[in-house]
Structure formats: structure tokens, C-alpha cells
Amino acid sequence: MIASRLRLAHGIDGGLVFLTHWHGRNTLWPLAGPGEDVSIGVIDFRRLRALPSFRASALVICDVERLSVEDEYRLAEVVRCWKAQPQAPRILNTPPKAMRRFALMKTLRARGVQNIDIYRLDDPATLDRISFPCFIREENGHILDDVAPALLHDRDALAAAVADLQNAGHPLFGKVAIEYEDLRRADGLYTKYSYFRAGDALIPAHKFFSDHWFVKTVSSDLLAARPELAAEERDFVETQPYKEEVQEIFDMAGVEYGRIDFSVKPDGALVVFEINTNPNHRHEKVIPQVRLETYRKTRAALRAALAEVAGAAPPAELSWPRDAYWARWRQRIKKAVRV
Numbered sequence: 001m002i003a004s005r006l007r008l009a010h011g012i013d014g015g016l017v018f019l020t021h022w023h024g025r026n027t028l029w030p031l032a033g034p035g036e037d038v039s040i041g042v043i044d045f046r047r048l049r050a051l052p053s054f055r056a057s058a059l060v061i062c063d064v065e066r067l068s069v070e071d072e073y074r075l076a077e078v079v080r081c082w083k084a085q086p087q088a089p090r091i092l093n094t095p096p097k098a099m100r101r102f103a104l105m106k107t108l109r110a111r112g113v114q115n116i117d118i119y120r121l122d123d124p125a126t127l128d129r130i131s132f133p134c135f136i137r138e139e140n141g142h143i144l145d146d147v148a149p150a151l152l153h154d155r156d157a158l159a160a161a162v163a164d165l166q167n168a169g170h171p172l173f174g175k176v177a178i179e180y181e182d183l184r185r186a187d188g189l190y191t192k193y194s195y196f197r198a199g200d201a202l203i204p205a206h207k208f209f210s211d212h213w214f215v216k217t218v219s220s221d222l223l224a225a226r227p228e229l230a231a232e233e234r235d236f237v238e239t240q241p242y243k244e245e246v247q248e249i250f251d252m253a254g255v256e257y258g259r260i261d262f263s264v265k266p267d268g269a270l271v272v273f274e275i276n277t278n279p280n281h282r283h284e285k286v287i288p289q290v291r292l293e294t295y296r297k298t299r300a301a302l303r304a305a306l307a308e309v310a311g312a313a314p315p316a317e318l319s320w321p322r323d324a325y326w327a328r329w330r331q332r333i334k335k336a337v338r339v
Helices: 002-009 022-028 045-050 069-083 101-110 155-167 220-225 228-239 243-253 289-310 322-338
Strands: 016-020 040-044 054-056 058-061 090-092 118-120 134-138 175-179 190-198 201-210 257-264 270-276 316-318
Touching: 016 022, 016 045, 016 054, 016 289, 022 040, 040 045, 040 054, 058 069, 058 289, 069 090, 090 289, 101 118, 101 175, 101 243, 101 270, 134 155, 190 243, 190 289, 201 228, 201 243, 201 289, 220 228, 228 289, 243 257, 243 270
Parallel strands: 016 040, 016 058, 058 090
Antiparallel strands: 054 316, 118 175, 134 175, 190 201, 190 257, 257 270
16 A cells, blocks of 8 residues: 555556645645545656656646746646647646636736735835735735734734734745635624636535634534534535636636635625635544535545546656756756856
8 A cells, every 4th residue: 555655656657646846745645545536646846857757647737826937937848748749648727827816816806706906015005005904925825824814904004014024034025915805794603615626527625614704624613513504514515506606717717626715795796715726635534523424525526526537538658858857957066066
């Protein structure tokens, strides 16, 4: 079993292979491994450049928001080469097609899908343009200091938060301020709906609840106090509401694999938080018993969709061009010698 997982981790066994950033590879391990429906492997971009070759019938490019401009440009070139092979795999999230968070939020506002706006902290005009309340996040989607962000209610609070970041040695580049909209329900809870997209399929992922506005998951304590919430999530997964709107947003964003997180206003309008191209997958053992049936149904539907993606083409032998890889190392060595 261990040997098989190691082979899958390096893409040797074919099947569907996720390509991820080094820091994002662990999110996929609960999904990876051999299976009767589909074998799933994970290769991070760093290892990809060093591998002699690997096999895959389908590729999913993840962590789009973590790619540098140089890496995205180079990966786009390599993907074009892979697609031009006589036996080419199916490739989801082909760069530079997939939108990142900033472009997605700006596009949604420009098209009138939602009212909230997003601004970069290194833009001097941000303080004058943004509406309040707002909060600060990393543009690539990761939370600063791994805690829920604070709501900032005026320009003085935002200016102070920016000063605190700079004083702590954090560059403003890569950080954004996002306008906040209160989406609390009548019962005092906040909700986060999520859908996976895998190729042509949309799969309801979950519906989470919290008494805090920044919803990451649903606590066991809340489910124990409010057992009807598990039934509400189950109903969401079974009835699959908002599917048409979600499909339009995925298409607009150019994302073929990922998870969209959103909430819903009283009038039924969606408020999109993000589309994550490397969403977290949890092990079954950490899922509360009351949610387990819904989790298994979602997991099975997602694996079936990934199996369909992988079945679109036979396994192909793929490799990162050696000339480019070694040329980069020669350039690094020359720079080091000159220093």
C-alpha cells in the first residue's frame, strides 16, 4: 500500500494527477490514492521540474493563485507542449485561463453580480476608494497569521492595520482589503455554501454554519445544539440549489476544477467569497457523525466526476522540458559564482 501511494505521488501509475504548489500538496492527500473508480496522484511543481517523466490520463492544475508570473508563463508553455502530443491528456485549469481572487472579485462587481469590491493594499488609492467595514486578507486566499481577520470599520482603523503590518515586517504586496457585507440570517447564524467543479460536473460540497461572520467550518458543538442544521446541509446537497448561477460564475472565471464558496442574501442573490483551485479535502475520521452520510455522498460524487475526467483519454507519458530545467540551474550557479 505504501509503495503504491509513493508511485501515485510521483505520477508513475497514470490515472488523474493533481499538480500543486509545494505548500498545497497536503490538502489533496485524503483524496489521493488507488481506487476502483480512479487512481489519483499528486505532484508538486517543484518535484515536477525534477522528475524524468510521469504518466497521466488527466491533469488538474491547482494553486493557480500561488503561481508567480514567471511560473505561470512557463507552465502555460509546457501545457501547450503536452496538449500538442499525439497522445495528450485532458488538462483542467489550463494557465493562464483561470482567474485569481482579485480578478474574479473585480469582474463580479463590474458585471453587477455583487456589490462588494476588493482593493490591493499597496495601491495608495485604496484608503480613499474602499467602503467600510472591510477586512484584510492575503490575495492568494490564505489568512494572515492563520486567524480570522478583524473587521475594520473606518479609514483610521484600516490605516492602523496597514501600519501594523508594515511595522511587523509584512510587505503590502500580495495583500488585499475586501469590503464586508453582513449576511447574517434571522436566526443569527452565518452560512457558507460550497460547490465543487470537476470537469463538466458540479457537486454540492457542503453548507456550513457559524455564529461568527468568517465561516470556515461548522463546529460539533453547534451541530449538537442545533441538530436541524445537519438536515439543512443534507437538503442542500440533495436539491442542489443555485446550480445555474454557480455554473455561470465558474465559466466566467475559467475554472474547470475548484470549489466556489458563497453565501446567499435574503433576495436569493449570491455573494461569492472565492473560487479555490486547491480546496481542502478532509479525512472521513474528522467528520462529525451527524454529517457523515452527507460527506460520503459528496465524496462519492466528486470521485465519480474525477473518474469521468480521467477516462477521457488513455495515460500519456509526460515530462518537464529538461533544457529549461537545467538552464535555470546553470543561471543560478553563474549568479552565485559572480556574487
